[in-house]
Amino acid sequence: MRRFLHAHAGHAAWDQAARQVLAQLQAQMARQPGRDWPLGLLYATDHHAAHLPELLERLAGALPQVTDWAGAVGVAIGAGATEYFDEPGLAVMLCDLAPQRYRVFNGVAPLPPAQGPEGFVAQTALVHADPSVPDLPELIEELAGRTLGHYVFGGLVASRAGSLQIARSSRGGLAGQGRTAAEGIFHGGLSGVAFAPDVGIVARVTQGVRAVTPLRRVTAAQGHRVEALDGRPALDVVLEDLGLAGRDLAAVVARLRTVLVGWVVPSPAPPPAAAAPGRVPLRLGEDVLVRHLVGLDPAQRALVVAEPLPVGAGWTLCERHAQAARADLLRIGAEIREALAGEADEPLDPASRVAGAIYISCNGRGGPHFGAPSAEWQLLRQALGDVPAIGFFAAGEIAHHRLYGYTGVLTVFVSDGAGSG
Template sequence: MAAALVLAQLRAQATDADTVPPLGLVYLTDHYAEHAQAILDHLGAELPQVTDWVGAVGVGICASGVEYWDEPALTVMLCDVAPERFRVFNGVAPLSATQSADGFEAQTALVHADPAIPDLDELVRELAERTLGHYLFGGLVASRAGSLQVARSSRGAVAGQGRCAAEGLFQGGLSGVAFGPDVGIVSRVTQGVRPVGSARRVTAADGPLVLALDGEPALDVLLHDLALPSHDLPAIVARLRQVLVGLQAPPAAAATPRPGRVPLRLGDDVLVRHIVGLDPAQRAFLVADHVAPGTLLTLCERHVQAARADLVRICAEIRDALGADEEALRAPVEASARVAGAVYVSCNGRGGGHFGAPSAELQIIRQALGEVPLVGFFAAGEIAHHRVYGYTGVLTVFVAD
């Protein structure tokens, strides 16, 4: 029934029955996970002109102006992109590091990845290097059904690789679709946290263990900046459950950050990670990532108003990048005429009522960009540039030719 309703809506929007876009993006919640293959086969049979399908299964998915969180849901967007302008890839047929035999070169790529695969950060960076723009957008797929991904290509399966590639469903690994240089996109990252302390330079670290900040024992600096008494362990643990760290690689010619200066917001060069442990013996603490000496570390916390404001900011930046004039900025419908479609990947921690009401996050985007076709999902980590983020949203729009 869900597939039938989606098909009816797509057909109602079709302007020419003889031309159907060749690429479909499909996202479904894990309530439909056991039926994913049947849904994909049904969509393919009903829309035979759509030769390639890409997508994922998640706890939550989104469409234009609405999110579906922990309920049965299916969303599909058809992309009118010529076959020579995109390539579907997966673990069986990976994205080529060089120009393909038919001359295709990837400028950017929509990526779905398994959060449990080893060396994930390195694999994401390597994949980004296979694109001319060194830019990816997407997220880590996580649901109660595992990391189930859709990547069905009209170019067929690699010989000897079995049924998986032909059927188009993959469990784990990386998959997605790469776009050529003549497919225009504008993409931005929005943070979901606000700083609660000044930037500190990591002066000693051992992997995830932060030993010193600005030359002082890291744990002592952490407790000082949060105004926590060193003797009250329950209070420390309770507060640190609410605190995250923003990690930023130092600029090539960076000066030592001035003490006491708290940034107004964290940019997309900051990776937000959890504090996962304390080491009182070494006066150190652990974070959920490798930390190199010289990294700038900022204490931060999730904050609804900051997240809303930053989402509005990136929507305004996208409108500016599309060349909207002042009149169009006051009338989002004018700016939306330049947008052919959009993909939004948001953190699982932002889904549901985090923004104050159901679908409030998607309503902000609709209000800012107007009625543009949009699909996406809620991820266990967001991918943008060549990095894996947390507590962020990645909004990518396709620019109309």
């Protein structure tokens, strides 16, 4: 696995965008003769959704060495150091992966449990998911359970075109599933690419929020209703932590609309000292899941969260914060570079060991949140280096076996071949 190829274009006409992307890719291929790139990843904004079948056929016809395709359509995508946010955009990455090292899957040809056909075993998987699928968190966890690493990454695909996904496999058509499915285009469900154990990856989750209240414990809850924190009525604890007077209900509601709930899955292990109850965490880790606070019950002194919280979960209120998001993105880039440098047999630039990267960010982030057009992806390049990178902005981010929000999920493929630059 050597350096991937990638290209992107922002032309409003789908055929012109495809022509520009193909010209970039073919120029890169000409400089590296004798190599194959069987797997193609394709992300497009919904400005091109109506022509997705023609777009995919144009790319596949011009790149016959690419036998498998996966991807999605979103309201925004990214590539290199550029974001296409609510504007025409197309990005393609060609992966130097032998066919036995990956499998494309979808709703009618799902990822098999444990060991699949021809002895394929999945270590991890890139997942594109429809946010309207029932019991989605459970499905993500079940899919992660089909991998040896119990780890998947990706995002919820949402746009004005719905959840439009690409999953075309060279392992045969899908007879009887309709024209678009036979072409490898799906509306809804889950799809993606699974990777074998010998495909090296380094992954990190970056939070886009900061804590504004101390860490508490959920001590009484029923479904979405959180009734007690640290043994006291939940609403009373929150009002105290935020310095609010309960008499002014309008002011309470206005303030609560500006915050989110960060919660931590209960663990039998004791919490680390830095996250002791009553202390505001300096940084929210990957174990923190961010959800909306959707209501309160003044009579019962309870709060209502968008997702059921179990008794024993950690609890902190947080808010979106651009500077915290910038610092955390730089942090994960530094961590990945340090990890790659530590694995090398001799000193070299860690970026030279990156075959390619996939970055899935929340559609509430991007340039609009970071303060300037393409600011988030420019910061990603600063953090990681000038490496091939593509991705999309999601309605929810997937990492490990969980569904996140307001985060960025960065996955780096580690080169294992000579001449990776």
